[in-house]
Amino acid sequence: MKNIKNIIWANLVLVALLISSCSDSSDRIQESQIDASTPILSDLDIWLRSNFVSPYNIEISYLWGASNTDIARFLYPVREDNVQRWSETIKRAWIDPYNELGGKDFIAKITPRQIVYSGGFNFNPNSPTITLGIAEAGTRITFFNLDFLDYSDENSIRRPLQTLHHEYAHILNQKFPFTDDFGLITPADYTAQWFNLSAQNALDMGFITPYASSQEGEDFVEIIATMLTNSRVNFEAIIDNASPSGQAIIREKLGIVLAYFQENFGIDLYELQELSYQALLDSLD
Amino acid sequence: MKKIINYIFSLLTLTLVLNSCEVDRTEEIFDDSPTVRIEKEISELRTLLLSQTQGFSGVYFPNDDVVGGINFHMNFTENLRVKITSDFKNTTDLTDTRYDIVTGTTSAELVFTTGSRHITDLVQDGAAGFNTFFGSNSFQYAGEENGVITFKDIRSDGVFVISPSGFTNFDIESVASADITYANRQAFTDVDCATASVYDNLVMEINSGGETINYILNYDPNNIFFDAETTNADGVSSRQSLGAAFTLIGGEQAISISPALEVGDNSFKDFILDSSIPEVQYVATANGATARIFQTSLSAPTGEDILELPGLTYFYDTADGTNALLSPCFQEQVLDQINTNLDNRFGPGTLRFAFFAVFLDFDGNCTNLAVWLQDGGGNNFRANYCHLANIQDNTLFLDYQGPFAGPNDAFFEADVQPLIDFFGGAQGLLYTNEGSFRGSINSYTNAAGAFTSLDNQSLRAYGLFF
Structure with missing residues (x-):
């Protein structure tokens, strides 16, 4: 009995010591350090909120933030006066056509949540190439060289729209992967040295563009991007420029791409092409 | 009793152990997070x-x-x-x-x-x-x-x-x-290429504690940059990179350099234009010591470096950027002139000068001056021109023989004539070894060298050797 008392007494002292020794003199939780104040909004900011954030939950990030881009590269922010026109162009040539054919919430449901604008070119080190755009984890698309767009030149606007359709197709692929048979058509011809291929060589090998030969995922989305930024006649003419074997390969790949859109989204890609290409033309001066 | 003593001893030990873990969490270097x-x-x-x-x-x-x-x-x-x-x-x-x-x-x-x-x-x-x-x-x-x-x-x-x-x-x-x-x-x-010479150099003269130190300043106007070279009493030369800024200090014209030039205990950073004399001279003072930047004529080097060429392929690529040793007149009268020729013939920006290589040969065969031109798509077009190389009196002579027989060689000859003329000048070229290659965009460990035309001493090429 005496031992039990001693044990109880000892344990009480032990608990008291533990509690006192664990006392912490660190600060109490203080006011949050997160800046939740309303930022200063320009007219442009208000317009972007009305046209992208509210309807589609897409942030157009045009104000420079080092975390948005690779600090090792010499990149810079877009000029303010180039923001609204490009935003209107992508709404017209990307959001509206997809929503018209895929349903009014198509883009709101499957979309990059942030679109980043950058003014200058993104030159790739040790390579004679530039990066036109980047899609990251299906949540963000970054556009480069927006300060150099010429709205009197169809090709100048086609390139970044091609980038947009290219990157968005990657996001669609992340939600609905394409079938393995696509990669089995030209598995041996994919190359990291894609930039050494001329456009004609790429076509003859069964790739719609040289970059399509870099890997099967790029091959798939390059077909979509090329389609959506050209008229059907022009697109057919591009394919017809390939050698007979190249044409056959591209058409086989195209069949898989068309089926992918029909089966996963109920969208006829040729209809989408008509709408998006017309929007490209409408965005020009 | 023994058990109680053991308990007390254990508790004391435990107390010591626990207290030894106590940390003074309030001790911080900064007052705030x-x-x-x-x-x-x-x-x-x-x-x-x-x-x-x-x-x-x-x-x-x-x-x-x-x-x-x-x-x-x-x-x-x-x-x-x-x-x-x-x-x-x-x-x-x-x-x-x-x-x-x-x-x-x-x-x-x-x-x-x-x-x-x-x-x-x-x-x-x-x-x-x-x-x-x-x-x-x-x-x-x-x-x-x-x-x-x-x-x-x-x-x-x-x-x-x-x-x-x-x-x-x-x-x-x-x-x-x-x-x-x-x-x-x-x-x-502003340089008058008709009369200028790369040996009319900017110099910085520092008088400090009875000692005089001279720097030769090669100025790169594209990068607003001085390459400062000095030689000590033992004949050992050293270089220092100095960024320059043409600014106003107290309303007076000035050149600020960065980093400041440290000489002994003195630091020279801001050089004010001395308006009391007709010559252009910028002066900085520190603790009674003075540093002056002014123009002077230097004697041409002996040219004996040509006997110690670090390689037989001499190369310059515009993609590597410029260097103060590539003279403004070489840029203007040779490289820019080639681009002007190309613009006039093919339309603005259709073709640009990209890089050149001189494949030196002292065995009686052609020394090939190969020139690469580039179109907007990044495609290169190479043209080749034969010279016979000969060294006399520490001077390199490249006697131009004509274009090679390739499809581009004769086709581009008139466009790249300024470069052919530079290397093929009748009075030859004076060569100097210039350490390792340093361009404003890329630098390499390859040995670098400079060729100065003795026909027009305002023209100096800078490149590297393979």
Whole structure:
């Protein structure tokens, strides 16, 4: 009995010591350090909120933030006066056509949540190439060289729209992967040295563009991007420029791409092409 | 009893152990947490920037290793807009763009959040290819002292120092000031290629404590940059890179160098134009010692380096950038002239000079001057020209024989004639070894060398050897 008392007494002292020794003199939780104040909004900011954030939950990030881009590269922010026109162009040539054919919430449901604008070119080190755009984890698309767009030149606007359709197709692929048979058509011809291929060589090998030969995922989305930024006649003419074997390969790949859109989204890609290409033309001066 | 003693002993031991773990958590180096400190810095910087209704003026040295400094004038407003002008180019009109002061990695950061060409031209200039002045649009706040605010640029180790402008009308006086400093810089580099010589050199003479040290200053106007070379009493030469900025100090024309030149205990940074003499001379003083920058004629080198050529393939690529040893007249009369010829013949920008190689041969075969031209798609076109090489009296003679028989050789001959003429000059070329290759964009361990035309001593090529 005496031992039990001693044990109880000892344990009480032990608990008291533990509690006192664990006392912490660190600060109490203080006011949050997160800046939740309303930022200063320009007219442009208000317009972007009305046209992208509210309807589609897409942030157009045009104000420079080092975390948005690779600090090792010499990149810079877009000029303010180039923001609204490009935003209107992508709404017209990307959001509206997809929503018209895929349903009014198509883009709101499957979309990059942030679109980043950058003014200058993104030159790739040790390579004679530039990066036109980047899609990251299906949540963000970054556009480069927006300060150099010429709205009197169809090709100048086609390139970044091609980038947009290219990157968005990657996001669609992340939600609905394409079938393995696509990669089995030209598995041996994919190359990291894609930039050494001329456009004609790429076509003859069964790739719609040289970059399509870099890997099967790029091959798939390059077909979509090329389609959506050209008229059907022009697109057919591009394919017809390939050698007979190249044409056959591209058409086989195209069949898989068309089926992918029909089966996963109920969208006829040729209809989408008509709408998006017309929007490209409408965005020009 | 023994058990009780054991218990007490155990408890005492436990108490000691637990107490030994106690940490004085209140002992901190700083009074505030990092977040609070940065918040205070942000608030302090915002107050400083908004304290001057007539804005700030200052010099930004983006990277002392390769480029010089640019004068900036900035006026910040509460609604996060900033008016900016600079003297990087002759387009000195004010831009009105946005800025923000944000939480950086270790301190407050001033970020120019939308594109002002005064800032962005330094980051990446030109759509024709990668060309940078190593600038940034994000600057870490490093502190303020006597109204002088210092920022640092992490990527290129640049320094941007501003102080109150002292203007009474920022919009007018800032542009006028930028126009003046731009014009001063241009005047400094004006060269009459018909009469100039690369041996009419800028020098810096330092008189300190009865000792005189001379630096030969090779100036690269594209990068506003001095390559300073000095030779000690033992004949050992050394080089130092000095960024330059043509600025106004107390209303007087001045050249600021970065980093400051340290000689003994003296530091020379700001050189003021001496307006009391007709010659152009900039003077800096420190503790009674003086440093002067002025123009003088130097004797030409002996040329004996030609006997120690580090290789037989001499190469220069515009993609590697420029060097102060590539003379402004070589740039203007040879490389730029080739581009002008190409523009006139094929249309502006259709073809550009890209790089050349001289495959030296002293065995009686052709020394091939190969020239590569590039179209807008990055495709290269090579043309080849045969010279017979011969060394006499430490001078290299390349006797031009004509184009090779390839399809491009004769086709481009007239376009690249300035380069053919440079290497094939009747009076030959004087060669100097120049250490390892250093370009404003790329540097390599390859040995570098410079060829000066003895027909026109304002023409000097700089390249590397394979």
